[in-house]
Amino acid sequence: MRFIVDQQVEDIELPENLKLNTFLQEFHSDCKHPECNFGFYGFAFGQSPFPVPKLVQEALIKNAHKGEYAAVPGIPELRQAISKYNKHYFSMDIDPQRIYVGPGTKELIFNLLEILHGTVILPTPAWLGYLPQIRFLKKNYHMLPTRANRKISPSDLRKLALRLHDRQKILILNNPHNPTGLLYDMLELEEIADVCREQSITVISDEIYAQTTYDFSKFVSMGKIYPEGTFVTNGLSKSHAAGGYRLGYVIFPQHAVDLKAQFKKILATEYTAVSTPIQNAAVAGFEISNDLNEYFDVTRNIHKIMGDYTYHALTAIEGVKATKPEATFYLLADFNTFAPELQKSKITTSQRLSESLIVHPYHTAIVGGDSLVLERTDYSARIAYVDYDGAQVYENYLNQKPKTTSDRLEFVKSNAPKIVAGIKMIEKFFEQLKQDAVRDLKTKKDSLSVPG
Known part of the structure; x- marks a missing residue:
């Protein structure tokens, strides 16, 4: 793609x-x-009320002295930990080179919308943060109202995509979903992915609530279903109750080599790198442990x-x-x-x-x-x-x-x-x-x- x-x-x-x-x-x-x-x-406010896991707090204290700039995509230890985390929890074998770290998934979604040309498809209802970003970047966009079940209808997605003449169309998929609390199962994602392949739709899959899935065995990442066309974002804010840490990551689609260079340029220009102590603390948050x-x-x-x-x-x-x-x-x-x-x-x-x-x-x-x-x-x-x-x-x-x-x-x-x-x-x-x-x-x- x-x-x-x-x-x-x-x-x-x-x-x-x-x-x-x-x-x-x-x-x-x-x-x-x-x-x-x-x-x-x-x-009104969607913030996890729990304490940040102790092992993450302790790692932050331990690394508080680290004042040097980090590498733009993220420190190697963190990208490696995120790779292992995704393999363990989400059954996705991700090369750490496909992972970029940013100051929260909100910023990373903004960065992706900055560099991706095309019309944005925004299913509604939607998280209140997407539309301001889309408008800020003066992107062309179309709403995709969901039906009574409050989920994307593949047939409605296809009909809308056929009306759009941009060379690239970008679907924002939020799963699990804010504000409904609903979850897309594997079959539903596969049906959406079929339309995306057919209509050359790029997906930004915001999966920040993945670990909050009540029956975790039911969660499937769109990155596993449609790896060649999906950007997956996730982070610490909801699963680890660490919204204030401002630490998120994005997994790039397979073979998106040229785009990664463009993305790195944007990150370096806008914020250089995520806080080094926070990145080191996040390593502990993405390591697999009984705690x-x-x-x-x-x-x-x-x-x-x-x-x-x-x-x-x-x-x-x-x-x-x-x-x-x-x-x-x-x-x-x-x-x-x-x-x-x-x-x-x-x-x-x-x-x-x-x-x-x-x-x-x-x-x-x-x-x-x-x-x-x-x-x-x-x-x-x-x-x-x-x-x-x-x-x-x-x-x-x-x-x-x-x-x-x-x-x-x-x-x-x-x-x-x-x-x-x-x-x-x-x-x-x-x-x-x-x-x-x-x-x-x-x-x-x-x-x-x-x-x-």
Whole structure:
């Protein structure tokens, strides 16, 4: 496959996640009620709550003195460790020369979009970070709305690709998926790969949540299915709860020799290399060990317990639908059943829904559908179920692992009371909305029945 280079740079608008942060701070500071002091029920921010694995912390301390510049693609020890990590966990035999290290997968995806010429295909709903990057680089792009199952339809992908006349088309595939928590299985990936081969579509496969897959045996990398046309990105932020370390990597497709030289030039120009102490700490994070295996096992089990509770509690609210997460720490809640009542209350967009939920007395933060590249009038929202003390919950899980359904329910109630209370606030909001609609209807009927 031939890769075509493109470099366009323009002024960037404020990313959606920063807009959201500013919005929440403003609404919180404006609240005059004493109950506001606790903050809000945090379903908005997607950050793993657990501590960074101790072996990674210790490696960072041990290597803190290393102040020299590292090689642009990454230190050899780290690229070798990532290669072994991918072979062990993802059954991919990757030459370390195909691996480039960067300051987070977000930056690496940006770098790939910088150099790859062509139209970007963005399935929706999508992580809120993709579209700002695409717009910043002034890339041509087309949305690919997913169907009811919230996954890419191969036939829809083919139809869209046939309409695009660029020599190269770039599909952003996020698996496991943020914001739905869904996972593509091997057959689904193979069907997508068939279309990509047929239509010469390059894939950027964002697999940052791979290790959070609840049943890890079900995860398959697109790099294994479509190795000649897939760039795989992954890193420390979600699996190792180390978003602040800003350490990600990209695996290049087979035979992309010329493109690697272009990529290295961009990295060297933009940031020289990733922090040397961080890279050395990451070596420990990508080494195979019993401690790391236990960490992955415990954290993904806790995510699953919290995800199952959140899914069942939300869908128990009459009229609410949701995706059932198979990975990550998100699900997509669908509140569109309440569209008539929301519109009558002058809540005409998903942004207004977010604003209405954050104010007193609800104090509940969500990410609305417009931030997820859905229509502004789509009343869907991403729910992140991580509002708890990760260090304490991790310890409590080890001390007494919940085995039964009732054990898991009690585990959530004891360890994540803000998740429980936040979902009750969402229920309270929609109950009040329905009551207001009934009251308004009664008032209108009464006014019409009064003699003139």
